[in-house]
Amino acid sequence: EAEVAQSPRYKITEKSQAVAFWCDPISGHATLYWYRQILGQGPELLVQFQDESVVDDSQLPKDRFSAERLKGVDSTLKIQPAELGDSAMYLCASSLLAGQGVPHEQYFGPGTRLTVT
Amino acid sequence: GDSVTQMEGPVTLSEEAFLTINCTYTATGYPSLFWYVQYPGEGLQLLLKATKADDKGSNKGFEATYRKETTSFHLEKGSVQVSDSAVYFCALIGAQKLVFGQGTRLTINP
Numbered sequence: 001e002a003e004v005a006q007s008p009r010y011k012i013t014e015k016s017q018a019v020a021f022w023c024d025p026i027s028g029h030a031t032l033y034w035y036r037q038i039l040g041q042g043p044e045l046l047v048q049f050q051d052e053s054v055v056d057d058s059q060l061p062k063d064r065f066s067a068e069r070l071k072g073v074d075s076t077l078k079i080q081p082a083e084l085g086d087s088a089m090y091l092c093a094s095s096l097l098a099g100q101g102v103p104h105e106q107y108f109g110p111g112t113r114l115t116v117t
Numbered sequence: 118g119d120s121v122t123q124m125e126g127p128v129t130l131s132e133e134a135f136l137t138i139n140c141t142y143t144a145t146g147y148p149s150l151f152w153y154v155q156y157p158g159e160g161l162q163l164l165l166k167a168t169k170a171d172d173k174g175s176n177k178g179f180e181a182t183y184r185k186e187t188t189s190f191h192l193e194k195g196s197v198q199v200s201d202s203a204v205y206f207c208a209l210i211g212a213q214k215l216v217f218g219q220g221t222r223l224t225i226n227p
Contacts, residue, residue, distance in 0.1 A: 004160070033215075042121075042206050042217025043161070056214065091160055106215060108153075108160035 002026040004109035006092050012115045018080035021112045025074070025094030033106060034067055034077050037089040049075060050097070082116045089113050119144040119211035123218035130197055131226050138192040138221050140181075140207035148209040150174075150183055150190040155204045155220070164192075164205070199225045 005024040013019045025032050030051050035043035046065065048056040051072035060067065064083070069075040079086055089111045095104040124139040142148065149168045153161040165174030170185035179194045190207060202225045207218040
């Protein structure tokens with residue numbers, strides 16, 4: 001069964017350092033999402049890609065976070081510099097092409113748990 | 118904006134007990150509604166969904182009915198098992214953005 005792959009699964013970094021997470025969506029899924037899940041809360045969307053284009057990054061802290069999906073397949077989320085408040089689970093999800101009035105199921109990867117010390 | 122409110126946890130039950138986890142939502146238009154489950158150390162898995170009023174989603178013995186009049190989508194299971202221990206998230210898709218509730222941690226004791 002096809003799955004969304006993420007790496008690393010766990011990352012510990014010191015504040016002010018740079019950190020990057022990688023996601024490989026299910027083959028054929030045009031839409032890719034990055035979520036942040038703070039402990040005890042539900043996931044919150046950071047950025048949504050349709051192929052290689054960003055369609056929603058309204059909740060992405062752009063002063064320190066960046067995301068790219070250069071070839072419209074896998075994606076990288078970067079934080080530089082990391083802050084203590086960035087400690088969370090970072091989840092990647094993918095779905096078939098999202099269109100108005102056609103919500104497709106989102107498939108989630110296992111996540112990357114980030115701890116900033 | 119769109120929002121989802123779940124009953125606060127944690128919820129602890131004995132095996133074979135009846136489960137209800139309440140979920141209400143606020144949204145413009147007619148959102149699709151979902152329940153996701155997150156087992157320890159794993160990502161989210163879709164448990165069930167309903168796309169229009171009065172639809173009933175069901176999977177693995179869990180059920181939820183889309184109630185437009187009460188803006189609710191409560192999760193139920195008649196007889197829970199230890200393996201159902203997990204965090205459950207109610208969610209909706211409004212304007213193509215998936216919005217989650219805060220999650221309810223469920224623990225089932227043998």
